[in-house]
Amino acid sequence: MSLSNILNNWSHYRRGAEEGGHHDYEHRWTMAINLDKCIGCNACSVACYSENNLAVVGKAKFDKGQAMHWMRIERYFDESEKEFPDSGASFLPMMCQQCGAATCEPVCPVAATYHTPDGLNAQVYNRCIGSRYCSNNCPFRVRYFNFYSYYESSWPEPLNLQLNPDITVRDKGVMEKCTFCVQRIRVAKDKAKMADRRVIDGEFTTACAQVCPTSAIVFGDTMDKDSQVAKLWKKQQVERVVTKQNKSNSELRGYRIFEELNVDPSVMYMERVRDTEI
Amino acid sequence: MIVSEKDINEQIKWAQINTDVLRSLENPRKAYWVALFICFAMFSCAVVAEVYQYQVGLGPTNLNNPHMWDMYIATFVFWIGMSHSGTLLSAILHIIHADWRKPIYRFAEAMTTFSLLTAGFFPMIHLGRVWNLYWVLPYVSDRGHWPNFRSPLAWDAFAISTYLSASMLFLFIGMIPDLAICRDNTTGWRKKLYTAISLGWTGNDRQWRTFRKTYLLMACFLIPLAVSVHSIVSSDFAVSIMPGWHITSFPPYFVAGALYSGCAAIITLFVLLRYFFRFEEYMTTAIMEKTAKLTFAIAMVWTYLNLIEFGATWYGHNMYDKELLIAKATGPYAWVFWTMIFCGMVVPFALAVQKFRRHMPTMFVVSLFLNLSMYFERWMIVAPTLSMSHQSHQWDVMWPSIVQWAIVFGSFGWFGILFLIFVKVFPSISMYEVKEMVYHRKREAELEGASAATNKPNLEGAS
Numbered sequence: 001m002s003l004s005n006i007l008n009n010w011s012h013y014r015r016g017a018e019e020g021g022h023h024d025y026e027h028r029w030t031m032a033i034n035l036d037k038c039i040g041c042n043a044c045s046v047a048c049y050s051e052n053n054l055a056v057v058g059k060a061k062f063d064k065g066q067a068m069h070w071m072r073i074e075r076y077f078d079e080s081e082k083e084f085p086d087s088g089a090s091f092l093p094m095m096c097q098q099c100g101a102a103t104c105e106p107v108c109p110v111a112a113t114y115h116t117p118d119g120l121n122a123q124v125y126n127r128c129i130g131s132r133y134c135s136n137n138c139p140f141r142v143r144y145f146n147f148y149s150y151y152e153s154s155w156p157e158p159l160n161l162q163l164n165p166d167i168t169v170r171d172k173g174v175m176e177k178c179t180f181c182v183q184r185i186r187v188a189k190d191k192a193k194m195a196d197r198r199v200i201d202g203e204f205t206t207a208c209a210q211v212c213p214t215s216a217i218v219f220g221d222t223m224d225k226d227s228q229v230a231k232l233w234k235k236q237q238v239e240r241v242v243t244k245q246n247k248s249n250s251e252l253r254g255y256r257i258f259e260e261l262n263v264d265p266s267v268m269y270m271e272r273v274r275d276t277e278i
Numbered sequence: 279m280i281v282s283e284k285d286i287n288e289q290i291k292w293a294q295i296n297t298d299v300l301r302s303l304e305n306p307r308k309a310y311w312v313a314l315f316i317c318f319a320m321f322s323c324a325v326v327a328e329v330y331q332y333q334v335g336l337g338p339t340n341l342n343n344p345h346m347w348d349m350y351i352a353t354f355v356f357w358i359g360m361s362h363s364g365t366l367l368s369a370i371l372h373i374i375h376a377d378w379r380k381p382i383y384r385f386a387e388a389m390t391t392f393s394l395l396t397a398g399f400f401p402m403i404h405l406g407r408v409w410n411l412y413w414v415l416p417y418v419s420d421r422g423h424w425p426n427f428r429s430p431l432a433w434d435a436f437a438i439s440t441y442l443s444a445s446m447l448f449l450f451i452g453m454i455p456d457l458a459i460c461r462d463n464t465t466g467w468r469k470k471l472y473t474a475i476s477l478g479w480t481g482n483d484r485q486w487r488t489f490r491k492t493y494l495l496m497a498c499f500l501i502p503l504a505v506s507v508h509s510i511v512s513s514d515f516a517v518s519i520m521p522g523w524h525i526t527s528f529p530p531y532f533v534a535g536a537l538y539s540g541c542a543a544i545i546t547l548f549v550l551l552r553y554f555f556r557f558e559e560y561m562t563t564a565i566m567e568k569t570a571k572l573t574f575a576i577a578m579v580w581t582y583l584n585l586i587e588f589g590a591t592w593y594g595h596n597m598y599d600k601e602l603l604i605a606k607a608t609g610p611y612a613w614v615f616w617t618m619i620f621c622g623m624v625v626p627f628a629l630a631v632q633k634f635r636r637h638m639p640t641m642f643v644v645s646l647f648l649n650l651s652m653y654f655e656r657w658m659i660v661a662p663t664l665s666m667s668h669q670s671h672q673w674d675v676m677w678p679s680i681v682q683w684a685i686v687f688g689s690f691g692w693f694g695i696l697f698l699i700f701v702k703v704f705p706s707i708s709m710y711e712v713k714e715m716v717y718h719r720k721r722e723a724e725l726e727g728a729s730a731a732t733n734k735p736n737l738e739g740a741s
Contacts, residue, residue, distance in 0.1 A: 065676070109432040109435070110425055135343070136347055139667065144343065
């Protein structure tokens with residue numbers, strides 16, 4: 001953000017989201033999650049822990065709400081007469097929604113979280129001073145703060161050898177969140193650039209999508225119209241930027257969480273279909 | 279029965295004013311040292327807690343995923359609020375020529391500066407990486423990094439530092455003639471200090487003319503600044519999209535709350551100074567009455583803004599906001615909410631009773647209740663919203679840990695240290711302005727007497 005850049009491109013930067021925004025997206029990394037397929041096995045969460053060097057904080061801190069699960073499975077129990085194992089529950093895999101109009105971005109005092117040309121909400125750990133305003137302003141509450149230094153307690157030797165070398169271990173006082181496995185995105189983009197081609201759909205995926213046993217999570221680039229995820233969005237008639245989806249068929253299951261807040265999430269969920277009343 | 283009495287005894291001699299005020303600077307009594315020691319002990323608690331938190335991280339504060347902010351931010355807003363009354367008394371009342379402010383504005387102005395110095399700590403303490411604090415400031419860096427000018431926290435940094443420097447300057451400028459009086463009446467290290475900081479004041483016409491202009495200019499500069507500072511603090515909340523924070527009326531609501539808590543704090547310190555320094559002659563019950571009336575008016579403004587906020591939330595039918603309001607009034611934080619309502623909206627009606635307004639111990643207790651309410655108000659803004667925001671999976675109730683309590687507790691000690699040192703080093707009553715006030719009152723009385731003497735026969739003849 002330099003002054004000359006702002007002055008030269010003033011009208012460009014003033015374009016609102018409804019006019020297409022000022023971003024010229026190269027890729028638009030997006031997800032589609034089929035809740036009908038989700039069995040709540042938590043494999044995605046575990047995969048995320050190992051892929052992204054997430055600290056395991058232990059039971060006491062987890063109870064206090066200081067866990068670092070970028071990908072969490074939210075359980076919503078049905079209001080039924082039955083006791084726990086028999087009563088039904090719904091699962092909602094929840095991670096950073098990589099909003100197009102993210103509320104976390106404008107409030108950071110040091111611009112540690114910003115919008116990338118790929119449409120991701122990047123978090124610059126080195127720049128973060130830990131004011132935690134971004135987390136307060138996130139309606140999904142998917143930002144996690146390093147309340148302690150975990151590198152000694154979470155990965156005692158020889159567990160430090162399991163750390164992913166492609167990504168840092170964050171120290172205390174830094175905010176972090178799901179990146180859509182940005183390290184994998186970088187590798188794929190670099191490879192594509194070397195071969196002078198576009199990134200091919202299915203060439204790589206995020207850790208959570210990779211391990212999902214039922215393939216409930218589909219990840220891809222919606223700028224690539226032939227990608228699986230773009231097709232799913234199209235099939236469900238879910239569009240970006242709009243505040244209210246206009247669907248020709250009300251039976252279509254696709255929706256985005258907190259559509260009414262106008263944050264433009266990049267994750268589309270597909271409702272669970274039940275054969276019984278809740 | 280309406281008791282009307284003079285704000286100040288106009289027969290008081292100028293030399294007497296000097297003696298009385300200068301006396302307060304000398305010979306601290308035992309109670310002073312005890313108070314200073316207690317404040318220092320309180321401050322030490324905060325230092326210990328902060329050192330621990332700095333080493334370990336923010337974990338021991340009990341902050342967690344939904345509750346990223348808590349008491350630190352509430353206390354920050356509280357202290358910023360306190361700072362507004364000084365400006366109200368010294369600048370706004372100066373502009374509207376309310377001369378009853380003259381004996382009490384100096385300590386109120388000092389309170390402004392010191393509560394800003396206290397408030398300034400909290401945004402730093404609450405940071406995860408306080409050692410990188412300076413990144414919020416727009417310094418020129420080779421890497422071309424700037425703070426995010428869209429963030430209310432960056433505005434905070436500018437607004438508070440501007441307000442702090444301006445109010446310090448205002449306090450200092452207003453003190454120059456008094457410092458010269460101190461210089462002329464002291465010996466030893468005090469003489470040296472006052473000589474240096476009274477900037478060669480001799481009290482000639484030219485100096486007075488320049489002084490008046492500067493003081494008026496600073497007053498005019500400070501008023502919009504005070505209003506904007508608390509509006510910006512309110513933007514920390516109003517700019518977000520959280521239920522209970524995203525409220526249009528927040529800037530005036532915060533400013534009203536700030537003036538409210540500030541006036542309550544003025545009453546507290548008024549009673550204490552009057553009692554300990556035996557300033558009964560200057561800090562009279564008549565002035566207390568006026569201060570109390572002002573506080574009552576502001577309390578009613580605050581109450582009104584609170585009620586329209588509740589009304590707008592209730593009839594607005596925003597599901598998140600409405601549920602949050604219901605949860606505030608009935609949920610685990612309900613006792614805080616109702617204490618706030620009672621102390622902030624019901625207790626101020628004591629100020630409407632003249633008998634209470636004239637009774638110093640009652641006023642002292644009432645002012646403490648008002649400030650308790652204002653502290654709870656700030657906490658009720660920060661915490662419940664985070665407990666119950668949009669995502670119901672992350673709903674949680676959290677109470678602050680001892681680390682947070684220690685730091686908040688210690689901040690009162692820090693304020694106490696600064697204020698106690700101030701009252702012994704600088705005159706806490708403005709001598710030259712009290713003299714002005716006495717002079718004007720005396721003159722008015724004389725004129726009234728003269729006109730009464732000449733007009734009386736005529737009036738009688740007419741009737």
